[in-house]
Amino acid sequence: MTKVAVLGYGTVGSGVYEVLKKNRDVICSKLGDEIQVRYVLDLREFEGDPVQEVLVHDIDVIINDPEIAVVCETMGGEHPAYEFTKRALESGKSVCTSNKELVEKHGPELIQIAKAHNCSYLFEASVGGGIPIIRPLRTSLAQEEILSITGILNGTTNYILTKMETEGLAFETVLARAQEKGYAEKNPDADVLGFDACRKIAILTSLAYGKKVNFEDITTEGITAITDVDFAYAKKMGATIKLFAKSVKKGDRHYALVAPFLVGQDNPLYAVNGVFNAILVNCNMGGETMYYGKGAGKLATASAVVADVLDCARHIGKHLDIRWEDTKLEISPIDGAVRRFFVRVSTTDRAQIEKVFGEVEMLPGVADGECGFVTEEMTEAQYREKAEAFGGVLSMIRVD
Amino acid sequence: MTKVAVLGYGTVGSGVYEVLKKNRDVICSKLGDEIQVRYVLDLREFEGDPVQEVLVHDIDVIINDPEIAVVCETMGGEHPAYEFTKRALESGKSVCTSNKELVEKHGPELIQIAKAHNCSYLFEASVGGGIPIIRPLRTSLAQEEILSITGILNGTTNYILTKMETEGLAFETVLARAQEKGYAEKNPDADVLGFDACRKIAILTSLAYGKKVNFEDITTEGITAITDVDFAYAKKMGATIKLFAKSVKKGDRHYALVAPFLVGQDNPLYAVNGVFNAILVNCNMGGETMYYGKGAGKLATASAVVADVLDCARHIGKHLDIRWEDTKLEISPIDGAVRRFFVRVSTTDRAQIEKVFGEVEMLPGVADGECGFVTEEMTEAQYREKAEAFGGVLSMIRVD
Numbered sequence: 001m002t003k004v005a006v007l008g009y010g011t012v013g014s015g016v017y018e019v020l021k022k023n024r025d026v027i028c029s030k031l032g033d034e035i036q037v038r039y040v041l042d043l044r045e046f047e048g049d050p051v052q053e054v055l056v057h058d059i060d061v062i063i064n065d066p067e068i069a070v071v072c073e074t075m076g077g078e079h080p081a082y083e084f085t086k087r088a089l090e091s092g093k094s095v096c097t098s099n100k101e102l103v104e105k106h107g108p109e110l111i112q113i114a115k116a117h118n119c120s121y122l123f124e125a126s127v128g129g130g131i132p133i134i135r136p137l138r139t140s141l142a143q144e145e146i147l148s149i150t151g152i153l154n155g156t157t158n159y160i161l162t163k164m165e166t167e168g169l170a171f172e173t174v175l176a177r178a179q180e181k182g183y184a185e186k187n188p189d190a191d192v193l194g195f196d197a198c199r200k201i202a203i204l205t206s207l208a209y210g211k212k213v214n215f216e217d218i219t220t221e222g223i224t225a226i227t228d229v230d231f232a233y234a235k236k237m238g239a240t241i242k243l244f245a246k247s248v249k250k251g252d253r254h255y256a257l258v259a260p261f262l263v264g265q266d267n268p269l270y271a272v273n274g275v276f277n278a279i280l281v282n283c284n285m286g287g288e289t290m291y292y293g294k295g296a297g298k299l300a301t302a303s304a305v306v307a308d309v310l311d312c313a314r315h316i317g318k319h320l321d322i323r324w325e326d327t328k329l330e331i332s333p334i335d336g337a338v339r340r341f342f343v344r345v346s347t348t349d350r351a352q353i354e355k356v357f358g359e360v361e362m363l364p365g366v367a368d369g370e371c372g373f374v375t376e377e378m379t380e381a382q383y384r385e386k387a388e389a390f391g392g393v394l395s396m397i398r399v400d
Numbered sequence: 401m402t403k404v405a406v407l408g409y410g411t412v413g414s415g416v417y418e419v420l421k422k423n424r425d426v427i428c429s430k431l432g433d434e435i436q437v438r439y440v441l442d443l444r445e446f447e448g449d450p451v452q453e454v455l456v457h458d459i460d461v462i463i464n465d466p467e468i469a470v471v472c473e474t475m476g477g478e479h480p481a482y483e484f485t486k487r488a489l490e491s492g493k494s495v496c497t498s499n500k501e502l503v504e505k506h507g508p509e510l511i512q513i514a515k516a517h518n519c520s521y522l523f524e525a526s527v528g529g530g531i532p533i534i535r536p537l538r539t540s541l542a543q544e545e546i547l548s549i550t551g552i553l554n555g556t557t558n559y560i561l562t563k564m565e566t567e568g569l570a571f572e573t574v575l576a577r578a579q580e581k582g583y584a585e586k587n588p589d590a591d592v593l594g595f596d597a598c599r600k601i602a603i604l605t606s607l608a609y610g611k612k613v614n615f616e617d618i619t620t621e622g623i624t625a626i627t628d629v630d631f632a633y634a635k636k637m638g639a640t641i642k643l644f645a646k647s648v649k650k651g652d653r654h655y656a657l658v659a660p661f662l663v664g665q666d667n668p669l670y671a672v673n674g675v676f677n678a679i680l681v682n683c684n685m686g687g688e689t690m691y692y693g694k695g696a697g698k699l700a701t702a703s704a705v706v707a708d709v710l711d712c713a714r715h716i717g718k719h720l721d722i723r724w725e726d727t728k729l730e731i732s733p734i735d736g737a738v739r740r741f742f743v744r745v746s747t748t749d750r751a752q753i754e755k756v757f758g759e760v761e762m763l764p765g766v767a768d769g770e771c772g773f774v775t776e777e778m779t780e781a782q783y784r785e786k787a788e789a790f791g792g793v794l795s796m797i798r799v800d
Contacts, residue, residue, distance in 0.1 A: 019543060019685050020543075022684075022685070023543055023544065023545055023684070023685060026543070026544070026545045027542070027543050029610065029723070030542045030543075030610065030723055031542065032721070032723075124540070130686035130687065130689065131689055132532075132536045132539075132540035132541070132689065135535075135536075135539060135540050136532045136535070136536065136540075139532075139535060139539075139707065139710075139711060140524070140532035140535050140536075140704075140707045141532070141707070142427070142430045142431065142707065142710050143419060143420075143423055143426070143427050143430075143703060143706040143707050143709075143710055144423065144426070144703060145423055145426045210429065210430065265671075266673075268671060268672075268676075268692055270671065271665075271668060271670065271671035272668075273666075276668075278690075283703070284422075284423070285419050285422070285423060285699045285700070285702070285703040285706075286530035286693065286694065286699060286700045286703035286704070287530065287693065287694050287697075287699075287700055288692075288693060288694070289530065289531055289532065289691070289692060289693035289694075290678075290690070290691075290692035290693065291689070291690075291691060291692075292668055292688075292689060292690035292691075292692065293686065293687065293688060293689035293690065294686065294687050294688070294689075297687075299685045299686060299687070300685070300686045300687055302685070303543060303544060303683070303685040303686035304540075304686070306543040306685075307539065307540045307541070307542060307543050309543075310539075310542050310543055311539060314721075321432070321714075323429070323430055323432075
């Protein structure tokens with residue numbers, strides 16, 4: 001029997017408790033071992049909830065119990081999650097977490113501590129919720145040189161964009177509805193400005209190349225400037241608009257970007273709608289593979305934490321290695337990245353447009369006094385120069 | 401350094417050699433160990449090919465070399481692959497294979513032999529080519545009760561159906577072109593009659609529930625009866641037609657089926673086109689996850705074999721357990737499976753149709769003297785009775 005402690009009885013923590021309880025028999029038969037939740041740590045009381053029987057308020061009880069082999073850190077935030085994780089690992093207990101902030105900030109250090117104490121630090125649930133992506137990157141794709149990772153990594157923004165597309169509504173209208181339904185936070189900045197997706201692509205890129213990506217180095221644009229007019233153009237092109245978190249290796253250079261992209265129907269990410277997430281990984285040998293599922297939600301996230309618990313239970317006393325050095329992976333300035341750009345300007349004069357932007361593909365107009373076009377391939381720096389020379393544009397969306 | 405032998409220098413075997421050679425540095429840095437191909441076994445000579453340096457013609461050389469830790473069985477077919485695999489495992493060498501036939505026939509036995517000799521029998525490449533699906537089922541989803549698996553598991557049929565849809569061509573026309581291009585075999589039966597997909601869903605279902613599914617127990621229909629008229633109706637419904645290999649758990653019953661299905665745009669498998677494959681897995685906790693990629697092809701398949709090699713190299717002297725007992729998983733007769741049916745009949749008389757089929761959703765006609773409709777939910781047995789009572793139908797496609 002493997003004995004487990006859960007830190008924090010919030011959304012994810014109570015989900016972990018539920019998954020381990022409800023799927024006890026399945027887990028036992030597949031693992032050939034029973035997983036028992038011995039402690040749940042929370043400051044609160046939960047009268048009438050069976051969790052009360054295993055509830056403790058003091059982390060020392062868990063750290064000092066030599067029978068606890070695995071700790072699920074589902075508290076979130078940096079402190080005291082960081083200190084608790086460190087203490088657990090230092091006493092040889094593996095830690096499985098959904099805490100993206102902690103992983104992004106302290107991943108390499110915590111992996112090293114785990115290694116030194118023959119236990120593991122696993123974090124499948126920190127990116128993509130219930131989608132297996134961390135483990136495939138570490139195992140199924142370990143033989144591959146990863147050329148690019150493109151993710152729809154934030155369910156809130158994907159829900160908003162999907163609704164804007166299917167119902168022709170404005171960003172603000174959909175956001176307000178999403179907030180009513182609890183799909184978006186009262187303060188939605190972390191989602192709609194792209195910060196959440198940015199942290200996640202920083203983690204995935206770090207794992208793909210074994211070095212540390214600082215999320216501050218990643219150019220990040222949100223979806224707040226996207227309008228129904230943009231979607232009307234996208235529709236004319238048989239495309240849609242998605243918030244992509246993208247990381248590309250070109251020769252020795254790494255580019256990373258979070259921004260809305262125009263996505264054609266031949267892209268497998270085109271059909272990823274609503275709160276679903278997906279990650280498309282392009283490799284030099286096996287080509288493209290994609291991983292799709294629920295990017296958030298209590299049980300999906302908890303299920304991913306429990307998958308890590310089972311992995312730890314299978315390898316008690318052994319460190320499951322994740323290559324992630326504490327040296328910085330240099331992210332090149334986005335200026336050098338080459339692509340096509342969809343642009344809207346407040347004129348319909350093709351000659352005037354092509355004088356500045358070069359040859360473009362004009363699109364059928366969808367609003368008076370303006371037009372949209374797609375440029376040929378150019379660098380981000382070249383595009384910016386041209387847009388400035390033109391005296392500004394109404395909107396620009398990158399083309400995938 | 402981990403020393404490896406490759407059995408068979410055909411498409412997949414030469415791919416394995418290529419992946420290990422080209423990605424030597426990447427592999428070495430991610431694994432922290434070098435993988436060296438020490439032998440390639442083939443009856444033929446390959447003058448001028450560097451493989452010649454490591455070419456051997458006698459399996460005993462490999463079996464008797466104690467330094468060989470991992471054997472890649474990329475010969476295909478049952479014999480002598482079975483005997484070679486057994487001998488390798490019995491001498492403590494892990495075996496990684498792309499041989500779906502062997503896995504389907506002898507999987508449980510070979511896993512037991514591996515277990516007894518502290519080595520592993522891994523077969524990621526046997527289903528879904530380069531798509532990680534076997535490992536996710538074994539690890540990432542081990543905590544889940546699997547409710548259903550729906551796969552597009554055969555690239556040839558998916559290519560044919562995609563072409564029929566996008567170009568409005570007849571099955572025979574597209575098949576002939578696919579044969580010219582080498583996308584379909586001279587004798588295409590294994591693909592177009594669904595047998596290949598059937599073996600693959602048998603393997604996936606076995607792994608999902610830990611018991612042996614006989615592929616002969618799975619009702620299997622191919623795509624040879626699908627016409628351009630069926631696609632015209634599908635289009636009117638905003639749907640498409642895909643060959644699904646499906647396995648569903650309903651209470652204590654298991655149903656399995658390979659057949660063409662009408663698939664709506666809200667299904668993530670809708671957008672899986674051409675030679676791509678994908679597998680949608682529905683679980684009781686984490687919900688739906690999907691895995692997408694190249695289902696065949698030299699390098700994609702080889703890459704999956706090499707992923708297994710790396711897993712073995714990480715766990716030398718240890719058995720990586722795959723729960724797959726040699727007891728039979730009972731597949732219930734398809735008669736009891738409940739769903740809706742799309743039906744075409746050679747009349748347009750709604751009253752006549754509803755007298756037999758009950759209330760139906762009539763579809764706008766696409767050809768003279770016939771019509772199409774979708775039934776309410778009923779069992780397969782009920783549908784068959786009704787179709788007989790009606791005096792036969794022009795075509796029937798199940799609705800997903």
